[in-house]
Amino acid sequence: MAKQNNVYKDAYNRCLALLGAGESLPSEPELGTTLGVSRTTVRSILSRMEERGLIEWNKRSKLVLRAPAPDDFFPDDETDSLSQIIERSFMRRLLAGGAQAGMQINELELAREIGVGTTSVREFLIRFSRFGLIEKRRNSHWVLKGFTKSFALELTEIREMFELRSAAAFAALAKDNPVWTDLDAMEQEHHELIAAIGTRYGEFSELDERFHRLIHSASHNRFIVDFYDVIAMIFHYHYQWNKTNEPGRNKIALQEHLQYIAALKSGKLDQVEKACRRHLKSARETLLQSIPESWQ
Amino acid sequence: MAKQNNVYKDAYNRCLALLGAGESLPSEPELGTTLGVSRTTVRSILSRMEERGLIEWNKRSKLVLRAPAPDDFFPDDETDSLSQIIERSFMRRLLAGGAQAGMQINELELAREIGVGTTSVREFLIRFSRFGLIEKRRNSHWVLKGFTKSFALELTEIREMFELRSAAAFAALAKDNPVWTDLDAMEQEHHELIAAIGTRYGEFSELDERFHRLIHSASHNRFIVDFYDVIAMIFHYHYQWNKTNEPGRNKIALQEHLQYIAALKSGKLDQVEKACRRHLKSARETLLQSIPESWQ
DNA sequence: AAAATGTCTTTTGACGATAAAAGACATTAT
DNA sequence: ATAATGTCTTTTATCGTCAAAAGACATTTT
Numbered sequence: 321m322a323k324q325n326n327v328y329k330d331a332y333n334r335c336l337a338l339l340g341a342g343e344s345l346p347s348e349p350e351l352g353t354t355l356g357v358s359r360t361t362v363r364s365i366l367s368r369m370e371e372r373g374l375i376e377w378n379k380r381s382k383l384v385l386r387a388p389a390p391d392d393f394f395p396d397d398e399t400d401s402l403s404q405i406i407e408r409s410f411m412r413r414l415l416a417g418g419a420q421a422g423m424q425i426n427e428l429e430l431a432r433e434i435g436v437g438t439t440s441v442r443e444f445l446i447r448f449s450r451f452g453l454i455e456k457r458r459n460s461h462w463v464l465k466g467f468t469k470s471f472a473l474e475l476t477e478i479r480e481m482f483e484l485r486s487a488a489a490f491a492a493l494a495k496d497n498p499v500w501t502d503l504d505a506m507e508q509e510h511h512e513l514i515a516a517i518g519t520r521y522g523e524f525s526e527l528d529e530r531f532h533r534l535i536h537s538a539s540h541n542r543f544i545v546d547f548y549d550v551i552a553m554i555f556h557y558h559y560q561w562n563k564t565n566e567p568g569r570n571k572i573a574l575q576e577h578l579q580y581i582a583a584l585k586s587g588k589l590d591q592v593e594k595a596c597r598r599h600l601k602s603a604r605e606t607l608l609q610s611i612p613e614s615w616q
Numbered sequence: 617m618a619k620q621n622n623v624y625k626d627a628y629n630r631c632l633a634l635l636g637a638g639e640s641l642p643s644e645p646e647l648g649t650t651l652g653v654s655r656t657t658v659r660s661i662l663s664r665m666e667e668r669g670l671i672e673w674n675k676r677s678k679l680v681l682r683a684p685a686p687d688d689f690f691p692d693d694e695t696d697s698l699s700q701i702i703e704r705s706f707m708r709r710l711l712a713g714g715a716q717a718g719m720q721i722n723e724l725e726l727a728r729e730i731g732v733g734t735t736s737v738r739e740f741l742i743r744f745s746r747f748g749l750i751e752k753r754r755n756s757h758w759v760l761k762g763f764t765k766s767f768a769l770e771l772t773e774i775r776e777m778f779e780l781r782s783a784a785a786f787a788a789l790a791k792d793n794p795v796w797t798d799l800d801a802m803e804q805e806h807h808e809l810i811a812a813i814g815t816r817y818g819e820f821s822e823l824d825e826r827f828h829r830l831i832h833s834a835s836h837n838r839f840i841v842d843f844y845d846v847i848a849m850i851f852h853y854h855y856q857w858n859k860t861n862e863p864g865r866n867k868i869a870l871q872e873h874l875q876y877i878a879a880l881k882s883g884k885l886d887q888v889e890k891a892c893r894r895h896l897k898s899a900r901e902t903l904l905q906s907i908p909e910s911w912q
Numbered sequence: 913a914a915a916a917t918g919t920c921t922t923t924t925g926a927c928g929a930t931a932a933a934a935g936a937c938a939t940t941a942t
Numbered sequence: 943a944t945a946a947t948g949t950c951t952t953t954t955a956t957c958g959t960c961a962a963a964a965g966a967c968a969t970t971t972t
Contacts, residue, residue: 322931323955327755347946358934380946428923437957439735446742452838459623459963474837481777541770542748618961619925643916654964676916724953733927755933
């Protein structure tokens with residue numbers, strides 16, 4: 321097989337959600353924009369929907385015949401992109417413990433075990449290398465540097481530099497800048513999540529990422545903005561890894577965010593710095609706690 | 617063709633330089649270490665040297681028969697790695713002017729024009745993306761962000777943050793740390809280069825990179841150290857691009873380095889900061905001047 | 913016995929091929 | 943005349959393949 325049609329399958333599943341709403345579907349270009357795919361893929365989706373009796377399709381008219389049933393959806397594991405599959409598989413091995421610093425990474429072996437071609441694994445490793453966890457030996461294997469304490473410290477050092485600077489830039493933005501509206505909306509979301517933290521604590525991770533990305537965007541610096549990808553990646557897996565007292569930790573973080581937001585709104589730089597430092601310090605400590613002692 | 621044997625050719629050329637010196641060559645493993653290649657490649661090199669009558673090879677004895685002649689060397693363009701070829705070719709187009717921000721980058725077209733496979737071009741673009749000059753649209757083309765003024769400003773902003781921090785860490789290192797010896801040697805090199813700046817100004821670029829990398833290494837932070845790759849890459853092509861008053865500019869930079877070195881040795885943090893700031897400011901201005909107005 | 917050599921196996925680097933997905937252009941509908 | 947559709951071309955994502963290069967192991971030399 322040359323290429324999986326997961327883009328089509330994923331877009332098809334997302335398109336099923338649009339069926340309930342109206343009486344008929346919008347035009348092909350509009351659907352393409354909504355789903356983030358080309359018209360070619362939209363037309364494949366519409367073809368299948370017609371075949372499965374979900375819609376009646378005749379040129380511009382796309383009448384919805386019935387609501388989608390559970391078995392209309394493609395299975396979740398068929399909608400993942402290859403790079404997601406490889407990333408998950410790779411991170412599972414990395415965090416599963418057996419991964420010692422200095423270990424060699426074998427492209428061919430990885431590809432065989434995951435069941436994909438070597439090209440995809442190579443490309444993944446090249447993209448992954450910017451996270452600072454692996455390193456290439458010229459004309460030879462990759463070396464695992466390990467998810468160690470010093471990795472976490474180096475990562476958070478940069479994070480703190482970048483976020484302090486971004487926060488200061490944010491606080492200095494004119495009050496008519498649309499980011500303040502975004503911040504207000506997020507503040508509201510924080511209150512709602514704290515109120516229901518007992519059941520909704522799992523939603524913290526996503527809100528946390530959106531909040532910090534908003535602040536970093538104020539730096540107007542692509543290197544700072546891009547670096548948040550590294551942080552988000554590490555924290556994403558860290559959250560999956562360390563579940564001890566998750567609701568409690570998340571509630572504290574949310575409260576720190578609220579103080580941080582208040583400081584930003586006040587426009588007082590010393591308060592912004594203080595609130596930012598406090599929050600980043602506890603984020604760092606949480607990250608450090610999740611690294612097993614054995615990895616030093 | 618599956619793979620070029622440029623590793624072998626490059627190592628062969630470098631190995632020819634070792635022939636003049638002694639009466640016979642060292643062992644295969646030792647040669648491998650010296651040349652940075654495997655024993656397999658070393659043995660291919662020795663085979664060819666024997667065929668060409670350069671050495672007499674019998675097991676451990678590798679007697680040198682004659683000094684290498686100019687036509688013993690492989691042509692320079694056969695010793696470059698594919699990624700170097702692609703990088704040069706890509707940067708030439710980028711700096712040749714026709715490259716407007718927002719332009720699409722076509723993998724297939726690039727591959728055809730350079731005369732290489734698409735896989736190599738894809739891998740190059742993925743690696744290159746960390747320089748912040750291009751961006752990928754999912755399932756689609758790459759977009760050129762352009763070598764613009766704002767790119768230069770974002771790059772130098774990070775550079776200044778990282779280098780100020782590294783310089784402070786450097787100045788605080790214990791006096792018995794081996795980096796001080798390296799710094800002394802480099803100071804000497806600076807004096808020598810300034811004395812002969814009229815003819816040797818072309819050597820500045822390499823010394824500049826070594827000097828700044830030494831300082832960054834004191835940060836003990838992989839993200840700071842790795843970021844110097846981005847700076848080095850941009851300045852490498854910038855130096856090739858902007859040749860106006862090169863000896864003069866380089867002399868000034870060398871003198872700034874000397875003040876910077878003196879400040880580091882003094883251990884006085886305020887002086888280090890001042891010298892570092894002054895040098896980075898003039899480096900930034902030189903970079904900005906080389907960006908054509910038309911690129912805004 | 914420690915290191916070097918001879919021989920063989922495995923992995924990396926790079927290519928062409930192919931289905932999926934994007935995109936271009938002419939035609940048709942409102 | 944603007945936008946949507948039908949049709950066709952081009953590009954991207956991924957694979958299998960193969961030579962170059964690395965690496966492993968047995969054998970030989972000092």
